[in-house]
Amino acid sequence: MSRLLLPTLFSISRTQVPAASLFHNLYGFHKRFVHWTSEMSQDSVRSSTTGGGSASRARTFCSSLDDLSTKKCVPCNNKDLRPMTEQSAQNLLEKVAGWDMSNDNGTLKLHRSWTVKSFTKGLDFFKRVADIAESEGHHPDLHLVGWNNVKIEIWTHAIGGLTENDFILAAKLNELQVEDLLRKKKVAK
């Protein structure tokens, strides 16, 4: 588009406006246009993944869905926050390896399980999870059963369903270094 625009603008304003000022205006327009398209991309994904917009728009800008672990949770008392649809949740589930989704009496939840070396290693695991949860202001449900079986469930309690916050938290938990706490997987003989 800027190729078409340039000659037209140049021919009309060659006599009135010095070239430097014309370039400055065009460059400013270009920067604002690039910024606007980037904002549109983020807004569209954000509204579609919190149930605010249509899932189809999320597919249009799916590239920004890939970096959930670099995003930030928003306060759950945001009045615009609504549970996302099961289809939107399924789309995002592909972005959080190892996590699964359950429907608990109509409440969609994410969950993932690990086996730790010992009861105390399980508590160490929870401490690492807690640090992430506190920094995000978004918290999982932590289960430690049979002394070494860890299960984490995540959903947005304030609205009784899943929002993008839950997937961001799951993606950040996936980045945690916990290999030192986990029981080595038994190698099939």
Ligand SMILES: C[C@H](O)[C@H](O)[C@H]1CNC2=NC(N)=NC(=O)C2=N1
């Ligand atoms: C205001 C602040 O966002 C709320 O107190 C947070 C705290 N952590 C939370 N965590 C989860 N999972 N769901 C919530 O609704 C929630 N609310």
